[in-house]
Amino acid sequence: MSAPAQNLRPDLAAIAAMIRPGARVLDVGCGDGALLEHLVATKDVDGRGIEISQANVNACVARGLAVVQGDADTDLADYPAKAFDAVILSQTIQATEQPRTVLNHLLRIGRRTAVSLPNFGYWRVRAALLAGGRMPRTRSLDHNWYDTPNIHLCTLADFVDLTAACGASIVAAHALAENGHSRPMNPRRLTHGLMGPNLFAQGGVFLLKKA
Amino acid sequence: MSDAPRFVRPATSPADVGLAVTLDGPLALDCGRSLSPVTIAYMTYGALNPARSNAILICHALTGDQFAASDHPLTGKPGWWTTMVGPGKPIDTDRFFVICANVVGGCMGSTGPMAADPATGQPYGLDFPLITIRDMVRAQKMLVDHLGIEKLLAVVGGSMGGMQVLQWASSYPNSVRAVVPIACAARHSAQNIAFHEVGRQAIMADPDWHGGKYAQAGTFPSKGLAVARMAAHITYVSEAALQRKFGRNLQNRAALSFQFAPDFQIESYLHHQGATFVDRFDANSYLYITRAMDYFDLAAEHGGVLADAFRDSPVRFCIISFSSDWLFPPSENKQIAHALNAVAAKVSFVEISTDKGHDAFLLHEPEMFDTVRGFLNHAATGIA
Numbered sequence: 001m002s003a004p005a006q007n008l009r010p011d012l013a014a015i016a017a018m019i020r021p022g023a024r025v026l027d028v029g030c031g032d033g034a035l036l037e038h039l040v041a042t043k044d045v046d047g048r049g050i051e052i053s054q055a056n057v058n059a060c061v062a063r064g065l066a067v068v069q070g071d072a073d074t075d076l077a078d079y080p081a082k083a084f085d086a087v088i089l090s091q092t093i094q095a096t097e098q099p100r101t102v103l104n105h106l107l108r109i110g111r112r113t114a115v116s117l118p119n120f121g122y123w124r125v126r127a128a129l130l131a132g133g134r135m136p137r138t139r140s141l142d143h144n145w146y147d148t149p150n151i152h153l154c155t156l157a158d159f160v161d162l163t164a165a166c167g168a169s170i171v172a173a174h175a176l177a178e179n180g181h182s183r184p185m186n187p188r189r190l191t192h193g194l195m196g197p198n199l200f201a202q203g204g205v206f207l208l209k210k211a
Numbered sequence: 212m213s214d215a216p217r218f219v220r221p222a223t224s225p226a227d228v229g230l231a232v233t234l235d236g237p238l239a240l241d242c243g244r245s246l247s248p249v250t251i252a253y254m255t256y257g258a259l260n261p262a263r264s265n266a267i268l269i270c271h272a273l274t275g276d277q278f279a280a281s282d283h284p285l286t287g288k289p290g291w292w293t294t295m296v297g298p299g300k301p302i303d304t305d306r307f308f309v310i311c312a313n314v315v316g317g318c319m320g321s322t323g324p325m326a327a328d329p330a331t332g333q334p335y336g337l338d339f340p341l342i343t344i345r346d347m348v349r350a351q352k353m354l355v356d357h358l359g360i361e362k363l364l365a366v367v368g369g370s371m372g373g374m375q376v377l378q379w380a381s382s383y384p385n386s387v388r389a390v391v392p393i394a395c396a397a398r399h400s401a402q403n404i405a406f407h408e409v410g411r412q413a414i415m416a417d418p419d420w421h422g423g424k425y426a427q428a429g430t431f432p433s434k435g436l437a438v439a440r441m442a443a444h445i446t447y448v449s450e451a452a453l454q455r456k457f458g459r460n461l462q463n464r465a466a467l468s469f470q471f472a473p474d475f476q477i478e479s480y481l482h483h484q485g486a487t488f489v490d491r492f493d494a495n496s497y498l499y500i501t502r503a504m505d506y507f508d509l510a511a512e513h514g515g516v517l518a519d520a521f522r523d524s525p526v527r528f529c530i531i532s533f534s535s536d537w538l539f540p541p542s543e544n545k546q547i548a549h550a551l552n553a554v555a556a557k558v559s560f561v562e563i564s565t566d567k568g569h570d571a572f573l574l575h576e577p578e579m580f581d582t583v584r585g586f587l588n589h590a591a592t593g594i595a
Contacts, residue, residue: 024555048552054561054578061529061559062585064592068548068560078549 010180011116014205023085029092033060073097076105090116095149107210116205121155121198156204157190168208175201227284228252228320244340251354252320253312257304264594266360269311270368270375276319279311285491301584315350316342318493337423344507348378369393369572381520389527389590393572396543398508407501410439436494437485444484449535449568517550528558529586538569
C-alpha cells in the first residue's frame with residue numbers, strides 16, 4: 001500500500017508512479033496541469049497535454065507546460081501512432097462521447113496507456129441506488145443525473161471488459177480507496193467473483209499496452 | 212464618399228516615425244532583387260536589461276505600424292495595442308524591452324513604395340520590388356542585430372504579425388526563446404486572397420491612382436483605398452458582432468430614405484472606417500503588403516510539409532485563436548499546433564471564446580491577456 005504523494009490527487013499519484021523517468025508523456029484531459037508539472041519536476045518527462053477548458057489551459061501555460069486546447073473525442077485522431085511513451089487519461093473516460101474510440105486512439109498513440117476512472121460498482125454507489133432509489137451521488141460522482149459530465153459511467157469490471165475488447169493487456173492495476181490510498185490489485189478479481197475490488201474500490205488505475 | 216479626406220502627407224519626417232535606422236544592407240529579397248540601403252522605422256518601450264535578455268519584438272498587422280503602445284503621430288490616437296503592451300500590461304514594459312518596427316514595404320518610415328528610388332530620386336511606386344513576409348522578417352532581424360540583441364525573449368504578433376512570428380521561429384530558431392502567433396495561419400487561404408484582390412482592384416480602379424504614380428501626379432486614390440478598407444474591415448468582425456452592434460439600425464433618420472445615401476448604421480460605420488484609414492495609410496503600401504500576405508505559405512518553403520518548417524525547433528510556441536474569427540479560423544491556427552506536435556516542438560494552443568471576430572486580438576479579451584501574461588512570465592523565468 002502506498003500513501004498519496006503530497007498535494008497530488010490520489011489517482012494521479014498512482015499514475016505518476018507508473019511513468020518512467022524521461023518518458024515522452026501525453027496527458028489527455030490534463031486539467032490545470034498538476035500531474036504534468038509533477039512529472040516534469042520529479043521525473044524529467046517531456047510532457048504534453050490536451051485540455052478542453054480555457055481556464056485550465058491558461059493555468060497550464062502559466063506553468064510552462066505545452067498544452068493544446070481541444071477535445072479528446074475529436075482531436076486524438078490527429079496524433080500519429082506510437083508518438084508517446086505514455087498516454088494518460090485520468091478521470092475522463094467516463095465523460096467522453098465515445099469511450100471505446102478514445103481508448104483505441106490512446107492505445108495507438110502511446111506505447112503505454114494509463115487510465116484512472118471512478119468505479120460505478122463501488123458499494124456506496126450500489127447502496128445509494130438500492131436504498132435511495134435515486135441516481136447515486138458520492139464524493140467522486142457529485143452531480144445530478146441531468147447535469148453530470150459523466151455520461152458513460154461503468155464499473156471496474158466493465159472497464160476490464162472494454163480493454164479486452166480493444167485488444168489491450170493490463171500491465172498493472174491499482175484499486176483506489178476513499179481515503180486516497182491505492183493498492184495493487186489483480187484485474188482477474190474484478191471480473192471473477194462478486195466480492196473484491198469491483199465492490200470495494202472507489203476507483204481504479206490501469207496501465208495498459210497493446211501488443 | 213464625396214467628403215472623404217485626402218491623404219495628408221507621407222510620414223517621413225523624423226518627428227513622425229519615432230526612431231529610424233538606415234542600414235547599408237543589402238536586404239536580399241525573395242523576388243531576387245535587393246534593397247540597399249534600407250531604412251527601418253521603429254519604436255521601443257521599456258528598457259533593455261544589461262544582459263540584453265528581456266527584448267520582445269512585436270510584429271504589426273497589415274495596416275498597423277510601429278506605434279503599438281504610444282500615440283499615432285498622424286491621427287493622435289492611442290497605439291494600436293495599448294490593451295496588451297505597457298506598464299503592468301501582459302507585455303509589461305516595466306519588465307520587458309519592447310521593439311516594434313514598421314514593416315519593409317510600409318508607409319510609416321520604413322523603406323517602401325513611398326520612399327525615393329535611389330536610381331531616379333522619385334518615389335518608387337510600382338518600381339518597388341515585391342516583398343514577402345520573410346523579407347519583412349529579414350529586415351527585422353537586421354534591426355535586432357543592429358540593436359545588439361543576440362536572442363529575443365519573445366516575438367509576438369497577430370494576423371499578418373502572426374505570420375511574421377511563425378517566420379521568425381522558422382528562419383531564426385536560435386534567435387528567439389518563445390513565440391506567440393495570434394489569429395493567423397501558416398498560409399493565406401483562397402478566400403483571404405480573394406478579399407485582398409477586391410481591395411487591390413478598388414485601388415487600381417481609382418483614376419487618381421495613376422498606375423501607382425499618384426505622388427508625381429499630385430493626387431491620391433482615396434476612394435479606392437477607402438473601398439479596399441471597407442471590404443477588408445468586414446472580414447475583421449464576425450457576423451454576430453455586426454448584428455449586435457448595428458443590426459438594421461438606421462443612421463440619423465427615422466425611416467428609409469429611398470436614396471443611396473447611407474441609411475444604415477453599418478454603412479456609416481464602414482464609410483467612417485474607410486475615410487479615417489486614407490488619412491494614415493498609403494495606397495501602394497496597401498497593394499504591396501496585401502500581396503506579401505497572399506504569397507505567405509510557410510509549408511511551401513519546406514517541400515509542402517509544414518512540420519519541416521519547425522523540425523528540431525528549441526522555440527516554445529503559444530498559439531492563440533478566436534472562436535468567431537472567420538478570416539483566420541481556429542482550425543487553421545490549430546493546424547500549426549498539429550504540425551508542431553508532429554515534430555515534438557513545445558506548443559500550446561488556445562481557442563478563446565468570443566463573438567468579436569478576427570479583430571478580437573486588438574480588443575479587450577481578458578482570457579487572451581491571461582494566456583499571454585502567463586506564457587511570457589514563464590518564458591522569462593530566470594531571464595527578465
